[in-house]
Amino acid sequence: MNTETPDPSYHQYAVILFADMAGYTALMQQNEQMVLAMLKQYKQIIYEGSTQFSGEVVQDYGDGCMLLFGSAADGVRCALALQRAFRAQRPELAVRIGIHQGEVVRDESHVYGDSVNITSHIESMGIPGAVLLSREVQTDILSLPDLPCESLGVFALRHVETPIEVFALTHADLTVPTTDQMLGKAYPIDNSSVRPNNQSAPIQILIVEDDMIVGAHISLVLAEAGYGVLGLIPTGEAALEQIRVHPPDLVLMDIQLKGNLDGVDTAAEIYQNFQIPVIFLTANSDAATFARAKATFPYAFIDKPFRPSALLRAVELVVQRIHETQTSDPPAAQEQRQGTPKPLSDLVFVRDKDRMVKVKLSDIRYVAAERNYCRIHTSDRQYLLSSPMKSLEPHLGEHFVRTHRSFVVNINAIDSFDEFYLYLNKDAIPLGKSYKEDVLNRLNRV
Numbered sequence: 532m533n534t535e536t537p538d539p540s541y542h543q544y545a546v547i548l549f550a551d552m553a554g555y556t557a558l559m560q561q562n563e564q565m566v567l568a569m570l571k572q573y574k575q576i577i578y579e580g581s582t583q584f585s586g587e588v589v590q591d592y593g594d595g596c597m598l599l600f601g602s603a604a605d606g607v608r609c610a611l612a613l614q615r616a617f618r619a620q621r622p623e624l625a626v627r628i629g630i631h632q633g634e635v636v637r638d639e640s641h642v643y644g645d646s647v648n649i650t651s652h653i654e655s656m657g658i659p660g661a662v663l664l665s666r667e668v669q670t671d672i673l674s675l676p677d678l679p680c681e682s683l684g685v686f687a688l689r690h691v692e693t694p695i696e697v698f699a700l701t702h703a704d705l706t707v708p709t710t711d712q713m714l715g716k717a718y719p720i721d722n723s724s725v726r727p728n729n730q731s732a733p734i735q736i737l738i739v740e741d742d743m744i745v746g747a748h749i750s751l752v753l754a755e756a757g758y759g760v761l762g763l764i765p766t767g768e769a770a771l772e773q774i775r776v777h778p779p780d781l782v783l784m785d786i787q788l789k790g791n792l793d794g795v796d797t798a799a800e801i802y803q804n805f806q807i808p809v810i811f812l813t814a815n816s817d818a819a820t821f822a823r824a825k826a827t828f829p830y831a832f833i834d835k836p837f838r839p840s841a842l843l844r845a846v847e848l849v850v851q852r853i854h855e856t857q858t859s860d861p862p863a864a865q866e867q868r869q870g871t872p873k874p875l876s877d878l879v880f881v882r883d884k885d886r887m888v889k890v891k892l893s894d895i896r897y898v899a900a901e902r903n904y905c906r907i908h909t910s911d912r913q914y915l916l917s918s919p920m921k922s923l924e925p926h927l928g929e930h931f932v933r934t935h936r937s938f939v940v941n942i943n944a945i946d947s948f949d950e951f952y953l954y955l956n957k958d959a960i961p962l963g964k965s966y967k968e969d970v971l972n973r974l975n976r977v
Contacts, residue, residue, distance in 0.1 A: 540638040541957040544899075544937065545599040546606040546668065547632060547646055548586070549654035550577060550613065552594040553625040570594065573624055576616045584609035589642045597642065597650075599635070601951075603671035606630050607678050607700065610662040615704050618660070629654025631665040633937075634899055652688040653697060656713045660706035666696040667937075678702070683713065685777075687769055693904060694772045734758055734850055737779035739797065740812070741765040741789045745835070749783060749812070752839045758846065767792030771800055771917050778805060781849055783842075784829075786813040786820060792917065795820070796882075798827040800917060808849050812837060879926050881907065881914045890914065892928050896944040896955050900937040908958070932973050935963040942973055 552573060570593070577596050581588050584605045590597040600606035610628045617624045631653055633646030649665065657663045664672075664680060672678045680698040687694045699707040736758055740746035746763045753760055761779045764770045767788050774782075782801060786794035798809045811824055814835040824832070830852065831845040880887040894909045900920040907914040907923075916923060924931070924939055933939050934953055944955045952959040953970070962970060 540636055541959060542634055543599075543637055543959050544634050544935070544961045545632065545646075546601070546603050546630065547635065547650040548598040548600065548606050548610060549629045549650050550596050550598070550610075551592075551627050551654055553627055553659050569621060569624055572621050573617070573626070576613060576620065580609050580613045580616065583612065589637075597647070599642070603630075603632060603668045604675060604678070606632075607662070607664065607668065607672055611678070611700065611702055611704070614660060614662060618704065625659030627654055627657035627659060628662045629657060629664075630662065630668050632667050632671070649688065649695060653695065656686070656697060656708070658706060658708045661708055662700040662705055663708075664698045664700065666698065669698040681707070683708070685773065686713070687764075694769050734780040734846075735761045736781045736783060736846070737761045737770065737773060738763045738783045739765075739767065739770045739788065739794065740783070740785045741787070742785070745785075749837075749842065752842060753846070756843050756846075766790035767794065767797030767800075768917060770797055774801065774805055774807065778807060780807070781830075781846065782807055782809045784809050784811050786811055786824065795823045795827060798824065798829060802827050804918065804922075808852070810845055810849065812842075877928075879923075881916055883914060892930070892941075893943070895927070895931075895941055897938055897940045897958070897960055898923060898927070898931075932966075932970050934966050934970050935961045937961075940970075945974070948974075 552570070573594075574591070574596070577598070578588060580586070581598050584600065586598045586600045586605065586609055588596055589599050598606070598609070600609065607630060610630060613628065614626065617626050629650055629652075631646055631650040633644075633649070635642050635644045635646055653663050653665060663683075669680050669682075672680070679701045681701050683697045683699055685694050685696045697713075699705075701707055736753055738746050738749050738753075738760065740749065740763065743763070743765070746765075750760045750763055761777060762773055764773055765788070768790050770782070770784075771792075782798075784794045784798055788794050788797070792800075794811065794813070798811070801807050801809055808830045809827065810831045810833060811829050812833050812835060813820070813824075821832075830849045833841055833845055877893070878889050878891045881890055882888075890907065890909065896908050896910060898920065899906045899908065905916050905918065905920045905923055907916065920937075920939065924933070927939060930942050931939050932942055938960050940953060940955070940960055945953050946956060947954045948962065951962055953962055954960075
């Protein structure tokens, strides 16, 4: 007889709101009775606001709360209403709010997952009276004139591999933090304000280097020579995200990087998806590494420790090649004209650590978009791909259907459905209004 306790957890796509009282601990030390009264009113405002905008308070941390909503508009309008209520009823309440959306995991007492961690980071970057949003949330409210936003830039968050573009709600009743106020909680990866002094060579260079001392030296050499430094990034994953947001003209790439992608893996992604020139900077010049790196068609190799003159000559040669080939096809376009093999129809190969592994399409239950990445879910494991959903979707075949802007589902994996969700065992996948008719037409209903 099976005596195992069933796992009560399940997946859910949600808009996540974090609210937090700034300076709570210090205030408690100064006047405990006053702060307890403030905390009581703070929670009352939170719970009333969640009810008004169809939200759910899922966790109460004392001076912080986490709420879930079914739509970005409800979550952001609730945040605006909360900050207005705090200002009107209790001006001394200093509350920060952050909002993100994505997949969460729920059980009987907790809500957790990468999306929860990202929301917490975004909230911590704010200042009292501010509402900060991720790009995913901002995209969903673009058409709503009562919820104006502005970008604060792209930031690398602590313990989060993928950089996040953060927006501020700019309503007149709210405050908007400056970059200086956000430093220490995250650091900007877009240094686009640094432009080359030599306007005849307006090339922007991205440095991918996990040794910040070496990276700073490279940046100084390039800046003194008149080149623009678009950013200094320590991981391949963050570099790919930066390139998608602000593509450089040239990438200087260290081969040994922290994270799941080394420099060769990252350069391969850059060559395949962006066709941006790469120069390798490396202390590892063994034959095997050189062979792997050569397959990504780099423009040059520079050994470490490097001489500034060698670096600048290599960059100058790349700049010359860029100017000479502006009107000609890149290598990838030439390959397309020659014809590329068609992918196998019943499987895909995806990266898993240091190799590409086979995944049968029939084993894939659904795919979830995560910013410019996507995550494949099978019955027993997950694969995170450093490419957007739109790149994977054409390879999935006729049994897959998009059910939401962030989800593609294998029809054969659907166990049941209702008006708002498709249920794949314990996972609840949202059924978007604009996709519902197509999904229902694909299901064999009687």
